[in-house]
Structure formats: C-alpha cells, structure tokens
Amino acid sequence: MTALSRREGPTAPAPVYKVPSGVLAGPITPTMLRLAVPTTLVLVVQTLVGVAETWFVGFLGTEALAGVALVFPVLMLMQMMANGGIGGGISSAVARALGAARRDDAEALIWHAFVLACAFGILFTAAALLAGPVLYRAMGGEGPALTAALTYSGAVFAGSIPLWITALLSSALRGAGNVTVPAKAISSGTVILLLLSPALIFGWGPFPRLSIAGGGIAVVVYYACVALALILYLRSAKSLLKLRVVPLRAALFKDIMSVGLLSAVGTVQVNLTVTFVTAAVGRFGADAIAGYGIASRLDYLQIPLIFGLGTAMVTMVGHNIGAGQGARARRVAWIGAALAFGMTEVIGLAAAIFPQGWIGLFSDDPQVLAMGTLYLRTVAPVYGAVGVGLALYFASQGAKRVLFPVLAGTVRMIIAAFIGWSAVVWFGAGLSTLFLVTALAAVSYGLLTAAVMIGGAWGRQSALLVRESPAE
Numbered sequence: 001m002t003a004l005s006r007r008e009g010p011t012a013p014a015p016v017y018k019v020p021s022g023v024l025a026g027p028i029t030p031t032m033l034r035l036a037v038p039t040t041l042v043l044v045v046q047t048l049v050g051v052a053e054t055w056f057v058g059f060l061g062t063e064a065l066a067g068v069a070l071v072f073p074v075l076m077l078m079q080m081m082a083n084g085g086i087g088g089g090i091s092s093a094v095a096r097a098l099g100a101a102r103r104d105d106a107e108a109l110i111w112h113a114f115v116l117a118c119a120f121g122i123l124f125t126a127a128a129l130l131a132g133p134v135l136y137r138a139m140g141g142e143g144p145a146l147t148a149a150l151t152y153s154g155a156v157f158a159g160s161i162p163l164w165i166t167a168l169l170s171s172a173l174r175g176a177g178n179v180t181v182p183a184k185a186i187s188s189g190t191v192i193l194l195l196l197s198p199a200l201i202f203g204w205g206p207f208p209r210l211s212i213a214g215g216g217i218a219v220v221v222y223y224a225c226v227a228l229a230l231i232l233y234l235r236s237a238k239s240l241l242k243l244r245v246v247p248l249r250a251a252l253f254k255d256i257m258s259v260g261l262l263s264a265v266g267t268v269q270v271n272l273t274v275t276f277v278t279a280a281v282g283r284f285g286a287d288a289i290a291g292y293g294i295a296s297r298l299d300y301l302q303i304p305l306i307f308g309l310g311t312a313m314v315t316m317v318g319h320n321i322g323a324g325q326g327a328r329a330r331r332v333a334w335i336g337a338a339l340a341f342g343m344t345e346v347i348g349l350a351a352a353i354f355p356q357g358w359i360g361l362f363s364d365d366p367q368v369l370a371m372g373t374l375y376l377r378t379v380a381p382v383y384g385a386v387g388v389g390l391a392l393y394f395a396s397q398g399a400k401r402v403l404f405p406v407l408a409g410t411v412r413m414i415i416a417a418f419i420g421w422s423a424v425v426w427f428g429a430g431l432s433t434l435f436l437v438t439a440l441a442a443v444s445y446g447l448l449t450a451a452v453m454i455g456g457a458w459g460r461q462s463a464l465l466v467r468e469s470p471a472e
Helices: 029-060 062-099 101-137 141-177 180-202 212-234 248-282 286-301 303-322 327-353 355-359 366-398 402-428 431-454 462-466
Strands: none
Touching: 029 062, 029 180, 029 212, 029 327, 062 101, 062 141, 062 212, 062 248, 062 303, 062 366, 101 141, 101 286, 141 180, 141 212, 141 303, 141 366, 180 212, 180 327, 248 327, 248 366, 248 431, 286 303, 286 355, 286 366, 303 327, 303 402, 327 355, 327 366, 327 431, 355 366, 366 402, 366 431, 402 431
C-alpha cells in the first residue's frame, strides 16, 4: 500500500471546507484582486528567473543561446497547456464542485489531476525525444546550435511529469481558493533554481560542469521540489482538501477535459498565430524581425497580469456557478473584463506614445527602432481588446462554457496568421498592412468574446450546469 493510499486516522476528521470570503457574496473587485495578486507575483518571479537562466546560458556562447531559443517555444507551449489549458479545466471543475457543496468530488478531482499530470508528462517526454530532432531542424537548427537544442531539450523534457504535477495541483488549489500555498511553493523553488542553474552549468563547488545540460537539469530539480512540496501539503492536516487515491471515474475526467481540451486548443492557436506572423515579418529582413521581436515581447509581458486575474475569475465564477448564482458569476466576468481592459490598455497606450522607451532598452539601431515603433503604434493601442477577450475566456472556463471564446480565438488566428501571412506572401503587402491586420484580429477577438457574453452563451444556462453531480 502506497503512502497516498493510506486512510486518515479516525481521530483526524478532515477540516470543514469554507468558501473563501467574498467569493459568493460581498464586494467583487477586492476579492478578485486578493486572489489574483499572489499568482501574478509568482508569474513575474518565474519570468525573471527565466531571463536569469538565459543570461547564464549566454556565457556558453551563441550556439548555446540559439539552442535554448529553439527549445523555448516548445517548452512554453507545454507550460501554457499545463497551466492555462488542462490546469484551467482542473480549477473550473474543483471550483464548481465546491460551490455546489460536492466536497467528495472536489477531493477526487485532485487525484484525477495527479493521474492526468503523469499521463501528459509521459506524453510530452516521449514527443520531445522522438520528434525533437525533426522539429528543431525544421525551425532552422543545424550544427552546434542543433546539438545544444537536443541536449537542453533532452534534459528539460525529462522533467515533464513534475512540471505537470506542479501545474495541475497548483490549479486544483487555486480552484479551491487557496492561492497562497502554490505561490509560496513556486516562489521558494525559484531560489533553488537560481542557485543550482549556474552551479550545474559552470561546475561550481562540488557540482560537475554540465554546460547547457546543467540548465535543463536545474529546471527538472526545481519542478521536482515544488511538486513534492505540493504533494506533502495536500497530504498534511493543514490542507482542507486531501490528495488520496480514489477509484477513477470517467465522469470526473470528462468534467476536467470538457474545459481543459478546448482550452489547450486555445493555447495552440496562440502559438500558431505568433509563428505565422513571425514568419511573415521575417520576409522583410533581419532588422524587421528584430524590431518586431523586441516590440512583441511587450505582448508576452502582459501574460502574468491577465493569467493572475484570470485564475481568480475561474475560482470565483466556478464557485458561483456551482452555487447556482449565475447573475453574480456574470458580474464577476464583466468586472474582471473591465479590470483587464484597464490594465492592458494603459500599457498599450503608453507603448504607442513612447515606443522608444521600450525598444531602446534592447537596441539603438535606427532600422530596428523604426520597425518596432511601427508595430507598437499600430498594435499596442488595441491591447485592451485582447485583455477583454482573455478575461472573458477565463470566466468561461469557470462556467464550463469555453467553446465560443476558443472559436473567437480561431477567428483571431485566421485573420492574423493566415490572412496576414497570405497578404504578405501572395499579394506583396508591406509591414504596415501586416500589423494593421494583426490589430484587426485583436479587436475581432475582444468584440466576439464580449458578444458571446452579451448573447448569454453560458450565463442563462449556468445554473442548470452546476447542480449536476458527475455520474459514476
């Protein structure tokens, strides 16, 4: 019998679960911000740690940096699928179960999340080992850069299982309204990564010099430590919900994956859009792709803000949907959308008015500055539309009504990626036209997602959805 399968003693009853204050009643905005801030701070820390590790690798030379750059999009795709995709399905299912007072289902969902984490981890490890060489060559890797990419990829994807466990157990806790424990575990683990990464890369002290492989191994150790910390917490008396081995139920997997799979499709769409737009920009030369690459980094830096706010919305909407409070769930969605619009639009307008303040941090080349300025002055003013679309997407995860927001993302991908790329490749359009199409795609995404909400795609049906208890 494993440790996870041991039953709690009869003298240690599980603590009574209480819905976090402010979730089902009271002011919405303060509660949303209280739930959002810890997750946002953690994501900011993780972003900075990623920058630091890239800085360490930079001392190994250009080939090592190029190798990491080839692996980075694939690693980001896995992280996005784990946290915002399948993780969103976990958060939604746990929140709805607790809102409907189905605590047993909520606890069972944690074990199902653990099983899914192991399955997806194995899948990504196998895919990276089997398809990595072909993929990295297709992305332009060759010679020492390809060797570095394969070395780093083999090391970092060996830790796919602990990465998925970290993401899905954190999502389950956030769905229950516990944002503090995942934040503390992930933040504490970054200290290990910051110390271990350079030690393994350069061979400090008792550690061997593993070069670029050391960076990947440090990432694996980091996620393994965080995953272990979350497992131990969920097995402790402090946790209101417990990680226990329970019989697997198809209905609970369906409850998770009905949201998680569609959300995972949404993450793939985002990556495809970026890939196609980047390919189109690349036809205008190195200066254009450098300017676009620098300017579009600002798009990614908004992800911690929106994801932190979005996970809070999943928790609040899911609990209210579970409790049959559809009207309050819709208010949560619109207030969250308004907050997201305000944050992203302020950033976008500042970038459009002072583009060189951002681009100049990375380059002083006149052509690069000109290309980046063109992008920011065209696309940044509509950042608010993307903020609205993403916020309502997260709200729809909580309501288990994610199909239409994903379809809105499909429209965005078609406009930005395929129409924009085709305009450049087949009709000779310039960069200004490509960036206008990209801005139009962003506006369409925000408007379509808002229109779905106004049309009541999930709001009027939510009360029926939630009272259903997954069948055996």
